[in-house]
Amino acid sequence: MNATPSEPAPDSGRPPAEAGAAAPTAPAPGGPLALLAWADRYFRLTERGSTWSAELRGGLATFFAMSYIVVLNPIILSQAPDATGSFIGGTTASGEGVPMVAAATALVAGLLTIVMGVVGRFPVAIAAGLGLNAVVAFGLASQMTWADAMGIVVIEGVIILILVLTGFRTAVFRAIPGELKVAIGAGIGLFITLIGLVNAGFISRVPDSVGPDGELISSGTVPVQLGPLGGGGELNGWPLLVFVVGVLLTAVLMARRVKGAILIGIVAATVLAVAVQALTGTRPGTEDAYGWQLNVPELPEQIVRLPDLGLLGQFNLLGGYQEVGAVALVLLVFTLMLADFFDTMGTVVGIGREGGLLDAEGNVPNVRAVLGVDSVAAAVGGMASVSSNTAYVESAAGVGEGARTGIANLVTGVLFLLAMFFTPLVEVVPSEAAAPALVVVGFLMLSQIRSIDFSDVGIGIPAFLTVVLMPFTYSIAAGIGAGFVSFVVIRACQGRARDVHPLMWVVAALFVVFFGIEPIQTLLGVG
Structure with missing residues (x-):
């Protein structure tokens, strides 16, 4: 790699010069070299210490x-009936809407x-967004029609966009203390490590014991266990071997500073997975x-599949109000908005x-544009019926592969658009082959924690809660x-309330409402 993620390349603002190299010849106006030079300046490629090859690798990685979302989002959204008993897209059976959701998911993502x-x-x-789609499927659609639920997603996105345009979202971003x-x-690093371990089946939730009448008999002695769900707390099976080999291979390649280590790890693990499947005929985890x-x-027997884009535009802005009433609608929008608002903020800061x-x-460069696009994305997701x-x-x-600019996004976006037609090929990469990248990158991100001054309890405890609760x-x-609320409370009790930015008080108060949303709904009679 050009520079390891924990040791970024110097940001000199100009291309590095080699000793004795002649000054570059000015490209002809309108020629391909001129276009590349313009792209370099516009995306700040050289300024950020990146290269075209690093951006390509980063986009692929x-x-x-994240290509699993083309497979997973349809599974989540297509299995939940709405309040009328219909499934997404007007389908009549669970899973019937998978092709439509998959095509729209890939289109919007691209x-x-x-x-x-x-x-x-x-x-x-x-x-x-994972998590957000579950809220839409099981929290919103269960109370109204699918079109009404997607209308709420659109409203939430529009509200967040207004907060960006008024400068509020950017101001909150800048009000957060550096540590x-x-x-x-660091918390996101630990979070994506957990995602990787769960997606690979290396760890899983201990299942509840349920009686013949559906009553809970036991919730287990520990919340998580080694091995996949239903595996009895043991590491076993060929898929886990693929994951372990992928982690070790990626770690070794990164330790030896091999360019493209993460991407090589994903590809190699996928090849191993295909070979293992061909030799062993391993069944899916549901069996x-x-x-x-x-x-x-x-x-796959079929490589190309024409996309079904029938879900586009299936949303109703005012239906949610008619179904659940004004107060409940406000609380639903608030819950969805706050989760979306700060999930994005945390992701952008971490990356x-x-x-x-x-x-x-x-602070993130060009942060207002970044947050603005993300806000539009929330609304567009609702308009396309694929969730926020x-x-x-x-x-x-x-980023672990070297991506530093929006050029990597062009690569990723084009691949998502192609995935609309090549969904069978996307499905070849199992989660066990992609998860090693999340584990290794999670380590790199968690290493940032060394710059926090834990001797100052006023910042150390909020930082600790932020990291572990994700x-x-x-x-x-x-x-x-949890980090914001504890920071405000501790600083106030230390007699250092003046050290807290006024917006942090506002956001902390909003999070108190966020955490107490259930009792508030009960108190208002809308639960």
Whole structure:
């Protein structure tokens, strides 16, 4: 790699000169060299210490690390009926809407990732948000129609966009203390490590014991266990071997500073997975506890599949109000908005810090454009009926490969657009082959924690809560909220309330409402 993520290349602002090299000849106006030179300046390629090859590798790594969303988002959205008993897209059976959701998911992810690259010029890709899609499927659609639920997503995105345009979202971003921004990045590192371990089946939740009448008998002695769900707490099966080999291979390649280490690790693990499947015929995890967690890595009989874009435009802005009433609608929008608002903020900070892109105060370059595109993405996701789209923490895999500019987004975005037609090929890469990248990059991001002064309890405890609660609650927003609230409370009790930016008080108060949303709904009679 050009520079390791924890040791970013110097930001000199001009291309490095080799000793004795002649001055470059000015390209002919309108020629390909002139176009490349313009792209270099526009995306700040040389200024950020990157190269075209690093951006290509980074774009590929990001796509492979998050391509699972084309498979997983349809599974989540197509299995939940709405309040009328219908499934997404007007389908009548669980899973029937998978092709439509897959095509729309890839289309929106591709277009918005490209827009983020061109407008935001920041190496973070966009797709349907995990967690947010579950809220839409099981929290919103269960109370109204699918079109009404997607209308709420559109409203949430528009509100966040207004907050960006008024400068509020950017102001909040700048009001966060520097060491809390470091904690956010470190916490995301631990969070994506957990995502990688869970996606690979290396760890899993201990299942509850349920009686014949559905009553809970036991919730287990520990919350998580070694090995996949239903595996009895043991490491076993060929898919886990693929994951372990992928982690070790990627770690060794990075230790030896091999360019393209993360991408090589993903490709090599995928080749191994295909070979293992051909030789062993391992079944999917739904049939065998030690099987493949998401998709089976088999060479497809059909490579090209025409996309079904029938979900585009299936949303209703006012339906949610008619179904649940004004108060409940406001609370639903608030919950979705706050989670989306701070998930993105945490992701952008973490990726920016890992790529050495933050300024001296820990702020992201061109942050207003970055947050603006992300806000538009939330609304567009609702308009396309694929749930709120947001910045993806898996973009850290691309940054780990050397991506520093929006050029990597162009690569990732084009691959998502192609995935609309080549979904069978995307499904070849199992989660066990992509997860090693998340584990290794998680290590790199967690290493940022060394710059936090834990001797100052007023910042150390909030930073600690931010880091640990992201993975323990499986929510970036929850970790940020706990850090913000504890920071404000501790500083006030230390007699240092003046050290707290006024906006931090406002945000902390909003998070108190966020954490107490259930009792508030009960109190208001809308729960």
